[in-house]
Structure formats: structure tokens, C-alpha cells
Amino acid sequence: MGWSRSDPPGFRIDRGLSHCVGPAYRVACLMRVLIENAAILTGPSGPFHPDGALLLDDSQIAWIGDAADRPEGPEPDRRMDLGRRVVIPGLINTHAHAGLSSHRGCCDDGDLFEWAGALAPHTSHLSVEDNRQSCHLAVMEMVRNGITTACDCTRFGAGVFADVATEIGMRSLSGALANSPEFRPTGRPNWPLALDETRAAMQRHADNALARFYLGAHSPYSCTPELVSEVKSAAERLSLPFVIHLAENRRESDITTERYGLSPTAWLGSLGVLDDTCILAHCVWMSDADLDLVAASGAGVSHNPASNAKLASGVAPVPTMRTRGIPVGLGTDSTLSNNALDLFQEMKFSVLLQRAISLDGFTMNAAAAFEMATTGGARVLGWDHAIGQLEAGYTADLVVLDLDHPLGRTRERVLSDVVYHAGPAAVHAVMVAGEIIYLDGEFTRIDAMSVTEAVHAHFQQDNEKGPAT
Numbered sequence: 001m002g003w004s005r006s007d008p009p010g011f012r013i014d015r016g017l018s019h020c021v022g023p024a025y026r027v028a029c030l031m032r033v034l035i036e037n038a039a040i041l042t043g044p045s046g047p048f049h050p051d052g053a054l055l056l057d058d059s060q061i062a063w064i065g066d067a068a069d070r071p072e073g074p075e076p077d078r079r080m081d082l083g084r085r086v087v088i089p090g091l092i093n094t095h096a097h098a099g100l101s102s103h104r105g106c107c108d109d110g111d112l113f114e115w116a117g118a119l120a121p122h123t124s125h126l127s128v129e130d131n132r133q134s135c136h137l138a139v140m141e142m143v144r145n146g147i148t149t150a151c152d153c154t155r156f157g158a159g160v161f162a163d164v165a166t167e168i169g170m171r172s173l174s175g176a177l178a179n180s181p182e183f184r185p186t187g188r189p190n191w192p193l194a195l196d197e198t199r200a201a202m203q204r205h206a207d208n209a210l211a212r213f214y215l216g217a218h219s220p221y222s223c224t225p226e227l228v229s230e231v232k233s234a235a236e237r238l239s240l241p242f243v244i245h246l247a248e249n250r251r252e253s254d255i256t257t258e259r260y261g262l263s264p265t266a267w268l269g270s271l272g273v274l275d276d277t278c279i280l281a282h283c284v285w286m287s288d289a290d291l292d293l294v295a296a297s298g299a300g301v302s303h304n305p306a307s308n309a310k311l312a313s314g315v316a317p318v319p320t321m322r323t324r325g326i327p328v329g330l331g332t333d334s335t336l337s338n339n340a341l342d343l344f345q346e347m348k349f350s351v352l353l354q355r356a357i358s359l360d361g362f363t364m365n366a367a368a369a370f371e372m373a374t375t376g377g378a379r380v381l382g383w384d385h386a387i388g389q390l391e392a393g394y395t396a397d398l399v400v401l402d403l404d405h406p407l408g409r410t411r412e413r414v415l416s417d418v419v420y421h422a423g424p425a426a427v428h429a430v431m432v433a434g435e436i437i438y439l440d441g442e443f444t445r446i447d448a449m450s451v452t453e454a455v456h457a458h459f460q461q462d463n464e465k466g467p468a469t
């Protein structure tokens with residue numbers, strides 16, 4: 001990927017594991033923490049340490065391995081005993097629409113276009129404050145589900161997700177998707193406003209290692225070629241990734257073929273915007289030629305299996321993408337199209353759907369699903385130098401799971417359980433950049449109950465008014 005940003009360490013508020021340090025907040029700087037008594041699955045292709053330990057140097061992993069092999073050195077400042085729980089890398093959600101989260105379940109039927117039409121009266125009038133309120137619910141749900149990084153899309157309020165994710169302690173890639181009113185009559189125009197919002201958010205978060213930004217366009221069917229080119233040029237000027245929904249539904253292919261004589265992917269390629277900074281959401285309706293184009297460009301794909309199935313879009317050709325070396329990550333999409341922000345479900349779905357349509361029980365496997373939820377997602381978001389796996393030099397983004405096995409834990413059993421058996425109920429703790437942000441049902445930076453009550457109170461008035469027309 002063509003952009004990079006260092007993850008500077010520095011001061012942070014760190015509450016720590018309560019049974020290790022007590023409930024008081026403390027300011028930590030370059031603290032050395034030893035995490036021990038844990039079974040560590042370091043990544044989809046990395047080693048498994050049944051009795052593992054992990055040494056943190058502030059937000060970074062300084063050493064990881066079998067506890068017996070821990071090198072001699074000064075006594076750590078703190079120790080965290082995980083009580084033989086399982087540690088995995090933090091899960092990475094490559095596509096979400098957090099700002100719509102309060103409208104979960106208001107429209108559950110129809111294919112993409114029917115659903116979007118039915119949805120518009122509920123969501124097209126939403127304000128930036130509505131977005132902010134919903135983001136709180138979404139980020140809390142993601143963290144409870146072991147998600148440590150998410151790429152979020154909105155129409156208005158490009159930096160709102162970053163603000164909320166940072167408040168709660170989660171890592172984010174945030175931005176807005178521009179659309180053209182002539183192709184999207186229910187959508188208010190949001191360009192160049194999205195550019196201004198993104199610039200302002202970048203300034204606001206200039207010293208924040210947890211927040212990054214992108215510029216994006218909604219889709220080939222809802223944007224003019226001029227708008228897509230303009231957004232991509234702006235992204236290049238600012239060295240930002242470019243996000244777009246692509247080839248999600250069959251009708252989208254019909255629309256671009258009718259308008260331009262090209263598939264959605266070929267059309268994007270003809271505009272010269274396909275490159276290794278692109279994050280392409282969905283990519284369900286892809287010909288061999290389309291896949292060749294994406295593979296040659298270096299672009300990454302966000303695969304959203306549950307959303308694609310619910311909206312009757314189809315099943316993305318993920319095994320072929322992976323064979324061709326296309327980076328593929330998993331995404332939840334929105335709580336309106338899914339309706340859970342749960343990558344455990346997406347991992348399982350990503351295997352089951354491929355087997356159901358191919359009738360091949362060896363298509364995909366747990367390792368492939370886990371790869372998409374961790375290192376694959378990190379590659380798609382251009383963050384693979386820092387997150388996605390647990391290795392010395394990487395940032396300490398990890399999830400602690402209550403996950404036991406009656407026959408004892410091996411690498412294969414842990415991998416199988418993570419993909420096919422585990423769910424949010426197994427999530428005991430979540431750490432981002434060396435800081436515990438969620439522990440045993442409680443957030444360490446916010447009071448979840450009062451935040452949730454405030455969101456409900458905010459939307460109460462909307463409920464009383466009913467959907468806008």
C-alpha cells in the first residue's frame with residue numbers, strides 16, 4: 001500500500017487489568033508490562049504458544065514466545081496474569097457504517113436497491129449529531145465483539161467515527177463517501193464538504209496514532225466519473241486511501257454496462273483510479289477480467305459475507321481473489337444490512353457460504369477466515385506494518401478470550417474454536433496499543449450505561465416523529 005504513518009508512542013491513560021493494578025486510572029509512559037499465563041495464537045500463520053508470555057514496551061510488543069524462553073532482563077513494571085485464557089490479535093473490520101446503527105432492524109428485507117429505497121425515509125435526513133450518537137453504539141458493540149480496528153463510512157461528518165472510536169480507545173480509519181445527486185436523488189450532495197470535514201478531522205487527530213482517514217466515493221452507480229476522479233485526485237494529493245463500494249449487486253453491473261458499456265470494475269479501471277491505495281467494498285459481481293484488473297492494481301477487497309447474503313447480492317469469489325494474491329479482509333457492513341457488528345459471525349459465514357455454493361468441503365478453512373479477520377484486514381487497510389498479528393515490533397492490539405477445550409488446547413483446536421465456535425460471549429478483554437479498553441463486560445474509558453441511555457434519549461424524539469418523508 002502506498003501510504004504509511006508511524007505509530008508514535010507517548011503518554012496515555014491506562015487503567016490496566018483490574019485484578020492486576022486495581023481500578024484507579026494512571027498515566028503510563030514507556031511502561032514495560034509482562035502478560036503471562038496465556039495461550040497465545042499469534043496470527044493465522046504465526047506460532048501458537050500454549051504457555052505463552054508477551055512483553056510490552058508501552059504500546060509495542062517487545063517480545064512474545066513460550067514463557068520458558070523469556071529472555072533475562074529487568075523486572076517488568078507490571079505483570080498481567082491472564083489465568084490461562086487465550087490471546088489472539090485484535091479483529092479488523094474493513095467496512096462499516098456506524099452512523100446508521102441506531103436504525104438497526106428498521107428495514108430487513110429486499111435486495112440492495114429495494115432495501116436502500118425503503119431505508120431512505122429513515123436515514124437520509126440524519127444529522128451529524130445523529131451520526132455521532134449512533135457511532136457510540138457501534139463502537140461499543142465492535143469492541144465487545146473483539147474488534148480493535150474498523151474502517152467506517154458515512155455521508156456527513158467524516159471525522160465523527162474517529163472522534164468516538166478514539167474516545168473509547170479503538171483504532172479507526174474514517175471518512176465519508178461522496179455521491180452525485182443526479183444519480184442518488186435521495187442523497188444530499190456531500191462533496192466537497194466531505195473533503196473539508198476530512199481535512200479538519202486530520203488536523204484534530206494529527207497527534208493521534210489511533211485515527212487515520214481516507215477519501216471515498218459511494219459507488220459506480222451513484223457517482224459521476226468526474227466526481228470519482230476528483231475524489232481520487234484529492235486522496236492522492238493528501239496521501240490518503242480511496243474507498244468505494246464496487247460490484248455489490250448484479251443490477252449495478254447492468255447500470256454501468258448501460259451507461260458506459262463497461263463492468264463496474266472495468267469502468268473504475270478506465271478512470272485510472274484503481275491502485276494499491278484502493279479499498280474496494282464487496283466485489284461480488286466480478287468477471288475473470290475484473291479480478292485480473294484488481295489483482296494487477298494491488299487494491300484490497302473488503303468482503304462482507306453476511307451483508308451480501310442478507311441483501312441477496314450473492315457470494316463474492318473470495319477463493320479466486322486469494323489465489324490471485326488480492327488482499328481480502330472481512331467487513332460487517334452496517335447494522336441495517338447485517339445486523340450484527342460481529343467478525344466471529346463473518347469468519348464462520350465466509351467459509352460456510354463458499355462451501356454451500358461450491359459443494360466443496362475443502363473450499364476455504366478456518367485459517368483462511370482468521371487470516372481475513374486479522375492480517376488480511378490489516379493489508380486491506382494499509383496498516384499491516386503495525387497490526388493484525390502478535391509479533392515483536394507490532395502494536396499490542398489483542399483480544400483475550402475465555403476459550404477452553406475439553407481435549408486441551410492445540411493450535412488447530414484454538415483456530416477452529418475461534419472461527420466456528422466462539423462469539424462475543426467469549427471476549428474477556430480487549431487491548432488497543434497496549435491499553436486495556438474493555439475488561440469483563442466493562443469499558444475502561446467510558447460508562448457504557450450512561451452513554452447508551454444518552455443515545456436512546458437522543459433518538460426518542462425521532463421515534464415520536466416517525467420516519468421523514
Ligand SMILES: [Zn+2]
Nearest residue numbers: 153245281333
Ligand atoms: Zn457499505
